């Protein structure tokens with residue numbers, strides 16, 4: 001299949017999609033039907049007075065013409081007659097009404113557009129919270145960001161320009177045709193002939209514009225995703241001297257976006273000169289006919305100039321048609337991408353009614369759990385173990401063994417595909433996710449701090465906590481002393497996710513956050529390798545305090561810290577291949593013993 005045929009097929013396939021997107025978009029828009037009807041009413045009023053103004057100007061011009069001819073014949077000076085003054089007053093009032101109705105309707109349209117954008121943003125924000133983590137595994141942050149920013153901005157812009165102008169253009173054309181038919185039906189037919197040709201061209205081009213605009217938004221999302229990735233990985237890029245390759249790949253995405261933008265702009269701009277030429281031909285023909293009718297006395301000077309004004313008013317929307325169509329097609333392409341995000345399959349909803357999360361004591365049981373990120377290729381086939389209340393469970397194994405996955409399932413970031421996980425005898429899938437997560441506290445390697453004060457960051461899981469509670473959590477996490485050395489102590493604002501803090505300091509703050517939350521079950525991803533020995537000792541003490549009296553899961557990277565664990569799970573290829581205490585596993589002389597001996601022998 002040639003490239004042109006493929007493009008043709010693509011264009012044919014986009015037509016039904018465009019229609020269904022347009023229908024859905026109109027449904028969303030109709031939620032503000034009262035304000036929209038007001039806009040339509042005001043615009044109709046604006047168009048009526050816009051179209052009446054040339055007719056009124058014909059009366060004024062004819063009066064001036066008659067008065068001027070009378071003055072020349074009588075040899076007197078030109079003076080404003082009462083009739084002329086009154087007609088001039090009426091003409092001025094038409095212009096004032098036109099202006100006022102235009103501005104009020106434009107203001108209302110802007111508010112309709114912004115309210116719609118706001119509702120899309122709210123729906124997307126709520127949706128992002130309901131999407132499973134698998135969605136975020138598949139999509140780059142920048143790509144999602146582009147839908148929330150660039151796509152929604154385009155919809156808003158198109159409504160305020162494209163849709164608004166389209167409604168106004170339709171009003172002008174209807175009014176102008178009515179006025180033209182009143183003055184001269186034959187000349188109106190000339191104008192209608194030109195308009196028909198223009199509309200055929202617009203229709204042919206608009207079919208292609210949707211596909212072009214969709215491609216433009218896609219390339220923009222790819223570019224945003226890549227730039228976001230490069231920004232986040234800037235240190236690694238420099239460390240590996242990959243600046244050149246990175247610039248080249250950004251360059252490729254920029255070129256793709258530029259190409260898509262160029263095609264969309266070309267489709268818009270190529271039509272304008274063509275439309276102008278066609279309308280100029282219509283104007284020339286009409287001017288010729290008006291001249292002949294004036295010379296034969298069939299048309300007055302005032303009517304001729306009014307007719308000319310009507311042709312201009314009617315021609316302008318035709319010249320702008322490509323712009324309006326492009327604008328609206330671009331908005332539809334953006335709306336389609338927004339709906340795609342809103343239609344993404346969500347996490348399975350919490351059961352109704354759901355069981356309350358047990359208040360304690362924190363017994364966790366995995367019962368024949370089966371799971372795979374891709375259900376077709378299971379990672380875990382039959383994972384079972386029990387963590388008794390207050391026990392420390394260490395999870396060890398080579399990289400990619402499934403340690404993090406086990407935690408992801410416990411937190412219900414992903415749902416199990418077989419078997420079940422119970423907390424104090426209650427299956428976790430029978431509880432609301434929020435209730436389950438309330439019982440758990442996580443300290444990850446990937447510490448996350450947000451732009452706010454140190455105190456706010458510690459109180460993230462308990463927004464109502466008092467300053468005393470925050471400070472005592474910080475003391476328990478061995479980070480109080482460090483916080484007091486900061487410029488504003490607990491009120492120091494952390495910028496850029498706390499990037500000015502060291503990895504160890506960030507981890508101590510996240511430990512304080514979990515201590516304050518006081519959960520039943522603790523999950524620790526041990527990450528002490530990147531900190532100095534003093535900080536490591538402080539983190540170790542803080543973690544011990546955190547785990548004291550609570551069921552805890554520790555993803556251990558160094559076996560020295562887990563000799564005292566009540567249960568050690570040794571994992572490989574998603575399966576627990578050995579479980580027991582340190583002593584029993586050493587005695588069994590299996591894989592754990594081999595790993596331990598490789599580290600300490």
Ligand SMILES: Nc1ncnc2c1ncn2[C@@H]1O[C@H](COP(=O)(O)OP(=O)(O)OP(=O)(O)O)[C@@H](O)[C@H]1O
Pocket residue numbers: 137373374379397398399400401402403404405406
């Ligand atoms: N979001 C994901 N989507 C698809 N596959 C994943 C995802 N996360 C992990 N995996 C795969 O699942 C397997 C287990 O990964 P997991 O992160 O649980 O290992 P791990 O034992 O925690 O490794 P490490 O010690 O390196 O952190 C790996 O093969 C990994 O490639």
